[in-house]
Amino acid sequence: MTSHSHDHDHDDHDDHDHHHDNHFSEMQARVKALETVLTQKGLIDPAAIDAIVDTYETKIGPRNGAHVVAKAWSDPDFADWLGRDATAAIASLGYTGRQGEHMRAVFNTPETHNLVVCTLCSCYPWAVLGLPPVWYKAPPYRSRAVIDPRGVLEEFGVTLPDAKKIRVWDSTAELRYIVIPERPAGTEDLGQEALADLVTRDSMIGTGLAITAGGTR
Amino acid sequence: MNAHEPSLTASPGLPKSNEGDPVFAEPWQAEAFAMTVRLHEKGVFSWSEWAEALSHELYKPGRRADASDYFDCWVAALSRLVTELSITSQDNLDQLTRSWQRAAEATPHGRPILLENDPER
Structure with missing residues (x-):
């Protein structure tokens, strides 16, 4: 293992301030190398690969994130902790990314809707949300989400009142976001497990809302 | 299939x-x-x-x-x-692997990581 930063010291400098946001692990880079060669040889088509990937779940998967949201809805102390230190609060449920990335939870309110975007690298909280959907990795989503978030949301079937503000959060390799959607009305009697079923992956990215009680996606 | x-x-x-x-x-x-x-x-x-x-x-x-x-x-x-x-050759795969790592490091946040971004390419 080599370090690219051993020639300058860190002292009291915040290590998360640096601008090397993008980094490929050895395995990520190896897979990209294989993909490059196989594409050049005409043996695979990256779009077909994405389509295959999209059909599979991950071990961790979006259910972990749904658990986090359901707990935040039903336990005010946990919600408070999640707001102050999402990394620790989420880790307390046993969900940690192996790359040691930090998490921040952004809460939807009646006034504000949150939307998460990312570069095309690995900036996705897969420890809680599983594999990133294909559209999330596509250049148009990222650029348009920043320029015209309301338009992007409408394409996802989410129409927000004009008065509602939209905040767009740009993930980095070190800091990843999870949206805590608003708890749907009429769910006061539901337990955590039933609540978790209302939380979709898209609602935690911000391109969707939680399923309303008894409703569908 | x-x-x-x-x-x-x-x-x-x-x-x-x-x-x-x-x-x-x-x-x-x-x-x-x-x-x-x-x-x-x-x-x-x-x-x-x-x-x-x-x-x-x-x-x-x-x-x-x-x-x-x-x-x-x-x-x-x-x-x-x-x-x-x-x-392909193992050598070529190894070189491409390093190249992708350099490309990632050289790509500013918010831009797609492309192999062309490797400064040594």
Whole structure:
């Protein structure tokens, strides 16, 4: 293992301030190398690969994130902790990314809707949300989400009142976001497990809302 | 599809969900899996060639006790197969790997990581 930063010291400098946001692990880079060669040889088509990937779940998967949201809805102390230190609060449920990335939870309110975007690298909280959907990795989503978030949301079937503000959060390799959607009305009697079923992956990215009680996606 | 051949989901040791689907701990694992599925579908290698290459890597000494390196083995097996089939050389794969790492480091946040971004290319 080599370090690219051993020639300058860190002292009291915040290590998360640096601008090397993008980094490929050895395995990520190896897979990209294989993909490059196989594409050049005409043996695979990256779009077909994405389509295959999209059909599979991950071990961790979006259910972990749904658990986090359901707990935040039903336990005010946990919600408070999640707001102050999402990394620790989420880790307390046993969900940690192996790359040691930090998490921040952004809460939807009646006034504000949150939307998460990312570069095309690995900036996705897969420890809680599983594999990133294909559209999330596509250049148009990222650029348009920043320029015209309301338009992007409408394409996802989410129409927000004009008065509602939209905040767009740009993930980095070190800091990843999870949206805590608003708890749907009429769910006061539901337990955590039933609540978790209302939380979709898209609602935690911000391109969707939680399923309303008894409703569908 | 090669109906007469087992699917890649029958690969030895593949972690699976209760529903029998493969499960991945990180996105690159799913990409490696999907590439292998595609190559097998195209007949680039047979099921038995794949199973042999994978087993060879899985039974190497020094594996992690918790098997969290399963997909490291998978990628090693795939790399071996494509070099044995003369699709590329190990040297070329190693160089491309370094190149992608340099490209990632050189790409500012908010831009797609492209191989062209490697300053040494």
